[in-house]
Amino acid sequence: MTDPRDHPPIGEDDLHAYVDERLDAARFALVRAWLDRHPEAAARVRALAAQRDALRAVLAPRAAEPIPARLRVAHVRAGLRARRLRQWRMAAAAVLLLLTGAGAGWLARDGLTAGGATPAAAPMAEAAEAHRIFAAGAGQPSQASAAVEGDLEAWLTARLGEPVVVPDLLAAGFRPLGAHLLPVPQGTAAVVTYERLAGDTRLSFYLRPAPDRPAEPLRCTDHPGGWVTYSWFDGRRGYAVTAALPRSELRGIAFAAERAVRAGPKPPPADQLIARAETPRVCIG
Amino acid sequence: MDRDARIEATIPALRRFAWSLVRDQHAADDLVQDCLERALGSWRLRRAEGDLKAWLFTILYNTHIDGRRREARRARLLGDVAGASERATGGDAPDHAVQFAEVLRHLDALPEEQRAVLLLVGVEGLGYEEAARVLGVPVGTVMSRLSRGRERLRRLTEEGGEAPPAGSRLRVVG
Numbered sequence: 224m225t226d227p228r229d230h231p232p233i234g235e236d237d238l239h240a241y242v243d244e245r246l247d248a249a250r251f252a253l254v255r256a257w258l259d260r261h262p263e264a265a266a267r268v269r270a271l272a273a274q275r276d277a278l279r280a281v282l283a284p285r286a287a288e289p290i291p292a293r294l295r296v297a298h299v300r301a302g303l304r305a306r307r308l309r310q311w312r313m314a315a316a317a318v319l320l321l322l323t324g325a326g327a328g329w330l331a332r333d334g335l336t337a338g339g340a341t342p343a344a345a346p347m348a349e350a351a352e353a354h355r356i357f358a359a360g361a362g363q364p365s366q367a368s369a370a371v372e373g374d375l376e377a378w379l380t381a382r383l384g385e386p387v388v389v390p391d392l393l394a395a396g397f398r399p400l401g402a403h404l405l406p407v408p409q410g411t412a413a414v415v416t417y418e419r420l421a422g423d424t425r426l427s428f429y430l431r432p433a434p435d436r437p438a439e440p441l442r443c444t445d446h447p448g449g450w451v452t453y454s455w456f457d458g459r460r461g462y463a464v465t466a467a468l469p470r471s472e473l474r475g476i477a478f479a480a481e482r483a484v485r486a487g488p489k490p491p492p493a494d495q496l497i498a499r500a501e502t503p504r505v506c507i508g
Numbered sequence: 509m510d511r512d513a514r515i516e517a518t519i520p521a522l523r524r525f526a527w528s529l530v531r532d533q534h535a536a537d538d539l540v541q542d543c544l545e546r547a548l549g550s551w552r553l554r555r556a557e558g559d560l561k562a563w564l565f566t567i568l569y570n571t572h573i574d575g576r577r578r579e580a581r582r583a584r585l586l587g588d589v590a591g592a593s594e595r596a597t598g599g600d601a602p603d604h605a606v607q608f609a610e611v612l613r614h615l616d617a618l619p620e621e622q623r624a625v626l627l628l629v630g631v632e633g634l635g636y637e638e639a640a641r642v643l644g645v646p647v648g649t650v651m652s653r654l655s656r657g658r659e660r661l662r663r664l665t666e667e668g669g670e671a672p673p674a675g676s677r678l679r680v681v682g
Contacts, residue, residue, distance in 0.1 A: 235651075236651050236655075239654055239655060239658070240636075242658075243629060243630070245635065245636070267662070270662050270665075270666075271662065274630075274658065274662060274665065275630040275631075277607075278615070278631050279630070279631050280608075281608045281611045281612060282524050282528055283524075285520075285524035285527045285528070286521055286523065286524040287520070288520075290519050290523070291537060293537070293541060294523075294537060295516070296512040296515050296544065296548070297512065299541065299544045299545055300512075302545070303545055303548055303549055442541060470535065470575075471532065471579075474534050474535065474538070
């Protein structure tokens, strides 16, 4: 019946360790002998082992996929380094501004707000600031709206002098409200605000020049206040999609926007394209 | 192997664990990205050399728990009851895919703390002490969660195999 030898009795933990192959040889032999005498427990142990094998089989493909570029250690490290550098620059700039005295107070305020919005000084941190000013106040009239017959793309392309894609996010339930231009250190940035068809949730699509920054896939940043930004770079510009939405929801929208940007603007008729490229534009007014 | 290579060697397992927790590849990769950033940013906080894998799993799991708390806070803040993410379903998929979906569905039925132990020990091959460190609980707690989780999964599997829902039975017509 019970084992009379000098061993601790077989316990539940022994059975799991048997399944997980974590017993030393002596204990393993002991447990196996015990299982031979207890067919019901042996059947249960077999079921547990089969269960473990099933889990491994189901999940094995997840570990077999190639690692996406954004998870390469070198890429993650480069992102961290750039962020630290920006943090350092921001701190240095803040100190400088404080030293220049009260006259530069408003500048210091702007600088510190931009730094304070994201403690980790995330990439495209200014996107959240642009969102705060232009998009977050639902119900407020969208100032400097350029929604002329919905052709924001043409308006922005003309204003920035380069083709711009305004992603069509209708499938996600967002329609564009208007676009604004913003001065940024890298040149002119644009923010396109969207509004949810049902409800007053706003979303902003932000882009600015980033010619010196290599292409980077999408990454996410959480901001205080519940905003989430997905940002990416394509070697020419930096882009960001920001909204007070759960990551899981905004992620799909951001990926759709990234695909739309990558696909480029809908091509105009070929003759028009040539005309636009070769004819100098006359500035009126 | 140098440091980066050793970290990268763990990434496939991290992605698998992250996917098991959140069930969405992009969300899982967000989680792994956050984990890697934290790991690289606090490399000096790492303990002994051999602990790398368990250490990375610890950061990933904490990031996951932290993220869920944050999502919950945001949901409260916005009064927004976000629908649960879609789960894989069998549909017209081949038999083994149906079985796979069923295994995952059963896994979903477990409380997350039991699920995490089953994944860390059974799939990722961590020892009981390592799993305890990852989850921040005593080894005894790991053992009891493992025991309860496995037992519950076993019962679900047995019930699932023997008692199909009444509505799904075929009816002879004509």
